[in-house]
Amino acid sequence: MPMLDIQHLTKSFGGVQALNDLDFHVDKGEIVSVIGPNGAGKTSFFNTVTGYFSPDEGQILFNGVNISGHEPHEITELGIARTFQNVRLFPDMTVLENVMVAQHCRTTTGIFGTLLNTRSFRREEAQIEANAKDVLSFFGKRLQGYRWDQPASVLSYANRRRLEIARAMATEPELILLDEPTAGMNPKETAELTDLIRQLRDDRGYTVVLIEHEMRVVRDVSDRVVVLDHGEKIAEGDFETVSHNPDVIEAYLGRPAEHTDE
Amino acid sequence: MTDTLERTSESEAPSPNPVDWSKVQKWGSLGGLTMSFIAAIGMVAALDKRIIISPWLSLGFITLLWVPVAYGYIAATEKASDGSPPPVKGARDIISGLVTGLISGALFALFIVIIDAVDLTDVFRNLGPKLVELLTFGLGLGAASVIWIVGSGLLGLIGGALKVVRPTVRRVVSSAAMGVFGVALLELIVTDISQGLHIEFVTDWLYAINGGLTTISAIVVAILFGLLGLRSDDRTLTQRRLDRMNLEPQVLVRRNAIAAAITIAAVIFLPMILGGLTNELLANVGLFVLMGLGLNIVVGSAGLLDLGYVAFFAVGAYTTAILTSPLSPTWTPELTLNFLSWEGWLILAIVLVMAAIAGLFIGTPVIKLRGDYLAIVTLGFGEIVRILFLSDWLSPYFGGAQGITNIPSAALGPVEIKGTNSQAMFYLIAAFVAIAIYVSWRLQKSRTGRAWTALREDEDVAEAMGINTTASKLTAFVTGAMFASIAGMLFAAKVGSIFPSSFKLLVSIIILVIVIVGGMGSIPGVIIGAIVLIGILGGPTQPGLLQEFGQFKLLIYGALLVVMMLKRPEGLWPSLRRQRELHHDEMSQDSWLQGTSYQTGGVPEDEQGGTRYTDDAAPIQDGDG
Amino acid sequence: MTTTATTPTRTFKFSWTDSFLWAIRVMAIFVIVWGFIGAIALGLEGNGLSAEAWKQLIVSGVAQGSMYGLLALGYSMVYGVLGFINFAHGEVFMVGAMVGFFAADALFEAGLWEANFILSIFIVLLVAMFTSTFTAVLIEKIAYQPLRNAPRLIPLITSIGISFFIQNAVQLLVGPAVKTYPAPPSWLSDPVNILGFQIPGTILLVVFLAAVSMVGLWLFVERSATGRAMRAVAEDKEIAALMGINVDRVIVMTFAVGGAMAGVAALLWALMFRSVSFITGFLPGIKAFTAAVLGGIGNIVGAMVGGLLLGLFESLGPNVILRGLSWQIPLALGIVLLAAGVATVVGGRAMKRNGVVVLGAAAILMGLTGVAGFTIVIPGLSQLKDVVAFTALVLVLIFRPAGLFGEQLGREDRA
């Protein structure tokens, strides 16, 4: 049974068909890339899977549970985490707090525990902090030490993207959805992140779906590539097959200059 | 980089900019208008009775005289553009101030001439001969005009000069002025304390018979405070707090402990030496601290602008009244608010439950609305609650406009805490405030508090973090409601009778002003806000230290709200979170100005010289590409 | 995130907030329908409102509604362009009415009011419009312009402060007493018979002035270059700026036009109620905002229609609906309603149509009320006038935040 199994997913906004009868699946331990020209519906696809849009039709099975129509926080709790294309951190919270808050759905202490300062509360707080530091250590020295206490708003662009991924990891998901994680990074940072994406699966055991415009990244990490255009899946397969598919070439060349970042 | 180069080349030839005449003109006219407005609303006349320095300076005139000083200072201020050196100070600043003051004075003199010539009392009730007489000091129009123009010009000059002089001088002067003003304003409290300490001779010497400092004591006070100003260094309050944050953790903990101990001791012992009046003020402040802390959770932490907050205050008060008063129209359980018996705790529990129910009832439908609609809907609910309490329809239960009277006092065992015994009342309220502070403080740095912050900053993303935003918001809403209901309970026991008119929209707004002036999300901020506003200006029905301000306080609250939003939205004592941000800005700016890189330990190579990046700033670093 | 979209595959989930909202819907429909039927039934029985009274309520509802509509425009346009609630708009209106009063009073003293009423009214109208426009623009310049990119709640809080400030400044300047406009001449206030409605001339004048202003404004926004610029700025400020539109100027224009409409509304208020004091702006302001939301905020035609609906609801609400609650639903009707309600709920569930279920539930409640012989007699109905208005506010904002005709908001304000 695939981890994520989507059938006939359809979503339209007025006249715009953002997703059109889309079938999609991911198996445990895969890294799948979703590509397609601008406006193809990739982000809408993520939004629908994570509960931000409710689909017009179709079903989304995650580990056999139908999650369509659930609220985003319930879906996160079930084990799907995501990042946002236009990085959205909590700007006034510190780096560490950003990651700590992401463990909300994995922790339980309520108001009373907090007020009574119970043992379990203190243990949990310590655990949250330790987990947060552990997750941040995934990025080497980038988000260490004094950075913990800096507000997220002062981070560099690349670090913001990293922090977003850290936050997603902290929700302890099975499946991570990354929306253009390398956008706005320089080649060196991109290469570094490509390695990290692979490590997400190899070392940390997450299954990963990523939207990516940078073809080198797609080639380097993907087990499988899915191409969307106008909300429809026009091709699927490994990078080589897909990149030689005439439909795909047409979708991209039909609108040149669109495979650049941003 | 180019900016830096320009800066150095410029700074080699420093020359003061010419006077910005349009700015001078603007602030001069504004000054004249402000002064005329202040006179027209009757402030000068009403506050003339309050003497600051006997016999020649009253509070009424101070409401006028600060204008040329402040506006002269502003008109002399040059905007430092980013990256360029600080503007050179000099004669231009003094001239700017002087002319600004002259213009203000001239306009104000014109205003006096006009109200003398034309009878405007049909429209503006204050603009009559009495005001003219007051403003002309009993002299002729001509002489008075000259006095106003020259005087205002001189004050403007002082304002401009404050810009030029060395910071030390500025500090000494402002410290002396604030000292004289403060000691004169706090006359009641100072007298109160000195009576408590049996050192009346100090105040007898300090204050004139009919109020205010004497000229001699004013000079002495000015010198004393001037010396104090000399002692302090250049750091602003904000900088002080920032410096404090950089202390060693152990030192910080020790200092905090000492500060806390001093505060607690003051709260315990001060009321004993204070008289009834001051204790009464403090008790009122306490009530508003309680409500402010509650609203702070709702607005400051969770970002829900609740304008119907007074509804929960009303729920607490009415619940208490019904449970205790023998004159409650329908239900008369006649419990007593005795905290040494089960009855008091039962009342507290019922009050909290009622607040929670009301909070859920109002909160549930509004919680998914966007922020501004939520504000208006809660305002609507607040008004609905008040009108229902007022209506004939429900008067068989709540007493309608007659309210509920004969609410018995709170008690501790046999000791009755009468509302009129303000000292005992203060201790009671302080106990609850202490609990509220503890609760706010614990929640702020817990899982719950983090979730609130997250959903205030970005609701969608908070959802993606697995936070049930609906439940989180409701929790904040209900927690805030409970704080207000306790304040309502204490209020009912304190005043002994409650009427719907005590629960107007006004109350919600005033609590909002407290939170905003203090600093949203900041616990000490709320406390300071309540002390400054309620203590000095007074609450919706409670007089403050400046009782004469009574009729003007709502105007001032409104103006404060606007000024704070425009000039200092983070409040007087911002939360650490906001502070941290400022902190970083300052550090990176400073280091950038000095041309050094901002270094704080193991900086990864790609982040060297790390200034802030905005989203559109090119993130590509040189050397890496 | 919305839960209303019908998803075939959706699993049923219980949500406390949603259930609560559904319950409120049921209660609202139950009360309104019961009250309305009750009022008609009481009238037929001869102990309710007479046909004449009904007509009068409708006429005054329309008149007040058109005033709300004019005021609503100011909220709607500012929200459309800047995306925040200009809470001080009610005060803009009040200041217009207040200064208008002094003008009217002076004209009365000079004898012009009685000699040439139409000219006097025209002068007062100009004075009120000028004052309101000036105030609105001044507020925008001082308080809102520096906050252009602040989060939405900041300008809202600022506008609350402004509103507070103006209210109290006016109170201190001119005193707290209620000021009464001189009476219009009798030839105007006498009722005229139109289509069986006895309508006072003043009311006709009010409706006429409102209609003219509305049409004028509509033409201005739709046809003039400034109006087009306004719509462009409302749609997207950045793109408008790129197209060479002076965004700040357009925003000032928006405030000016909204202020002018508030000035007209101030005169209408004076004609209808004649009295003005420093708190005159608060309630009409809140109601007009409700009207703006009801019509779909940002939507000009919507504001007018919303105003009319709200005026009618407010006029009929306490007198018709609340009074009608004292009518006892007959037992037989109760049983029929109960049965029909149960059938509707079952049918609605089968069809998965929540609206039908709500109607059915409301019918069940009515049936139960009839069977139990329960009535609600409310003394002092007029006291609850504002409760009705605020309830309308609450219900509209909760259930129809996008309004009847849809919001027209800029890109960045669409939530």
Ligand SMILES: Nc1ncnc2c1ncn2[C@@H]1O[C@H](COP(=O)(O)OP(=O)(O)OP(=O)(O)O)[C@@H](O)[C@H]1O
């Ligand atoms: N909330 C929304 N309301 C209306 N239309 C939307 C909404 N979200 C997306 N769309 C439309 O759906 C289509 C798909 O958009 P989507 O953001 O999913 O594209 P994308 O593949 O992520 O593009 P990009 O590469 O630029 O990120 C676009 O035409 C977009 O305008």
Ligand SMILES: [Mg+2]
């Ligand atoms: Mg996208």
